[in-house]
Amino acid sequence: GAVVSQHPSWVICKSGTSVKIECRSLDFQATTMFWYRQFPKQSLMLMATSNEGSKATYEQGVEKDKFLINHASLTLSTLTVTSAHPEDSSFYICSARPGTKGTEAFFGQGTRLTVV
Amino acid sequence: ELKVEQNPLFLSMQEEKNYTIYCNYSTTSDRLYWYRQDPGKSLESLFVLLSNGAVKQEGRLMASLDTKARLSTLHITAAVHDLSATYFCAETGTASKLTFGTGTRLQVTL
Numbered sequence: 157g158a159v160v161s162q163h164p165s166w167v168i169c170k171s172g173t174s175v176k177i178e179c180r181s182l183d184f185q186a187t188t189m190f191w192y193r194q195f196p197k198q199s200l201m202l203m204a205t206s207n208e209g210s211k212a213t214y215e216q217g218v219e220k221d222k223f224l225i226n227h228a229s230l231t232l233s234t235l236t237v238t239s240a241h242p243e244d245s246s247f248y249i250c251s252a253r254p255g256t257k258g259t260e261a262f263f264g265q266g267t268r269l270t271v272v
Numbered sequence: 273e274l275k276v277e278q279n280p281l282f283l284s285m286q287e288e289k290n291y292t293i294y295c296n297y298s299t300t301s302d303r304l305y306w307y308r309q310d311p312g313k314s315l316e317s318l319f320v321l322l323s324n325g326a327v328k329q330e331g332r333l334m335a336s337l338d339t340k341a342r343l344s345t346l347h348i349t350a351a352v353h354d355l356s357a358t359y360f361c362a363e364t365g366t367a368s369k370l371t372f373g374t375g376t377r378l379q380v381t382l
Contacts, residue, residue: 190370199360199375249314260317
């Protein structure tokens with residue numbers, strides 16, 4: 157199956173700093189990538205959808221200036237958490253979809269972010 | 273707004289017994305997915321159900337889809353400890369983005 161690599165798998169950062177998470181599709185070109193956040197014992201909540209070469213579409217309630225998403229190529233999307241606070245601590249998961257609507261998306265390994 | 277609800281939220285299963293998880297969704301769906309998540313890990317794809325009446329089976333797990341009832345079920349046959357995990361259903365609706373269910377945490381006890 158298609159492989160999506162997410163890096164880092166875990167990161168600890170200080171309050172007020174920024175942290176970047178990368179999501180790469182290793183063996184396919186990803187037209188669309190998705191970013192999710194998951195708090196402990198809860199479901200996955202979609203944060204934003206990014207299409208290569210265009211601005212990301214953020215879900216309601218997600219601060220676009222705080223969670224910067226860049227989808228500069230067909231194999232890489234990045235999520236930057238700016239001015240991180242402890243409440244941003246969460247499990248962040250990306251997924252990438254090879255084609256247009258209707259094709260299955262594949263998930264990265266997830267990134268555990270802890271802000272201290 | 274698309275809603276996806278699962279029940280139960282938690283299921284304590286005895287080994288070798290059968291159980292069913294239910295997934296109800298609120299709008300017309302293109303496709304329905306089932307995933308497994310182990311603690312601290314990402315999602316593992318289990319099934320993709322594409323049409324009304326679709327049934328797929330893998331090992332002790334069998335998933336089915338009834339689009340008229342807007343219901344999918346995940347049936348577990350003769351539970352074993354290895355199946356302990358959290359299971360999510362998800363569907364795409366008309367916007368082609370996944371909406372996840374609340375999740376069902378399965379725990380198999382001896």
